[in-house]
Amino acid sequence: MRYSANLGFLFTELPLPQAIHAAKDAGFDAVECHFPYDVPAAEVAQALQDTGLTMLGLNTWPGDKSAGDFGLAALTGREAEARAAIEQAVDYAVATGTRAVHVMAGRTDGGDQAEATFRANLTYACDLAALHGITILIExxxxxxxxxxxxxRTDHAVSTIRAVGKNNIKLMYDCYHMQIMQGDHAMHLRDLLPLIGHIQIAAIPDRGEPDQGEVDYRWLMQALERMGYTAPIGAEYRPRHGTTQGLGWLAQFQA
Structure with missing residues (x-):
C-alpha cells in the first residue's frame, strides 16, 4: 500500500511548501491538506512539481471555529458562505492539481432542512468540480x-451520495472516526468500496501514529489490498512526539 501525509497534522512546524518536501524525504507517496489557503497556490504547486508528489485532497474552509463552526455546507441560511468556500476550494485545487475537495458539512440539528441544504450545496459543488475533473468528498x-x-455515519453518507446522484461525489472513510461510531472496518470497507474516494487512518483512541491502539492497521491494509484498493492511504494522525520521531510505522507498513 501507498501512503499520503496529511499536512494538516504532519510536519506542521514547517511552512507548507517545505512540509511537502519533508513528506517526500520521509517516504510518503502523496500529500493532502486541511486548509492551505494562507499559502499562495503557486508556491504549493511548485513544491509538488519539485517533489513529484500529488496533492490528493483539501478541505473547504470550516467557517469561524471560534464561534463553533466546523463546516458550512449543511447550515441553512448560510448558503452564500458555503458556496464561496466551495468556490475557494475548487479554485485552489485547480491551481495546485489537487484531485479532491472535502466539503465540510458543519454542526446542525440533524433535521431534514439541514440535509436538504447539504444536498443542494453538494450538488453545486459537484457541478463546479466536474468542470475540472475534481472529486467531491464527504466525510x-x-x-x-x-x-x-x-x-x-456511513449509512447517512451513502444516502446523501445517492440523493445527490452525481458521478463525482465519493465517501471519505476515516477509520479513526468510524471506529468510534461504527467499527467493523473490514466489512464496511468491503461493502462501501465502490463509493469510497479516500481512506484515512490514525490510532484509536489517541489519534496518534497508526502502529498501536484498538485497530490492527497492518492487517487492515492487507485486507484492503486483497479487496483491490490501490490508492494511497491518508495518514491523518496527531504525532505523539513529533512527526519525524514517530515515522517508524511507515517503513514497517511499506515492508
Whole structure:
C-alpha cells in the first residue's frame, strides 16, 4: 500500500511548501491538506512539481471555529458562505492539481432542512468540480470529537451520495472516526468500496501514529489490498512526539 501525509497534522512546524518536501524525504507517496489557503497556490504547486508528489485532497474552509463552526455546507441560511468556500476550494485545487475537495458539512440539528441544504450545496459543488475533473468528498466525523456534526455515519453518507446522484461525489472513510461510531472496518470497507474516494487512518483512541491502539492497521491494509484498493492511504494522525520521531510505522507498513 501507498501512503499520503496529511499536512494538516504532519510536519506542521514547517511552512507548507517545505512540509511537502519533508513528506517526500520521509517516504510518503502523496500529500493532502486541511486548509492551505494562507499559502499562495503557486508556491504549493511548485513544491509538488519539485517533489513529484500529488496533492490528493483539501478541505473547504470550516467557517469561524471560534464561534463553533466546523463546516458550512449543511447550515441553512448560510448558503452564500458555503458556496464561496466551495468556490475557494475548487479554485485552489485547480491551481495546485489537487484531485479532491472535502466539503465540510458543519454542526446542525440533524433535521431534514439541514440535509436538504447539504444536498443542494453538494450538488453545486459537484457541478463546479466536474468542470475540472475534481472529486467531491464527504466525510462522516465522530460526534465525540465534534458534537453535533451533521454527518457521522456511513449509512447517512451513502444516502446523501445517492440523493445527490452525481458521478463525482465519493465517501471519505476515516477509520479513526468510524471506529468510534461504527467499527467493523473490514466489512464496511468491503461493502462501501465502490463509493469510497479516500481512506484515512490514525490510532484509536489517541489519534496518534497508526502502529498501536484498538485497530490492527497492518492487517487492515492487507485486507484492503486483497479487496483491490490501490490508492494511497491518508495518514491523518496527531504525532505523539513529533512527526519525524514517530515515522517508524511507515517503513514497517511499506515492508
Amino acid at each position: 462522516p466525523i465522530n460526534t465525540r470529537d465534534v458534537e453535533g456534526y451533521h454527518l457521522s
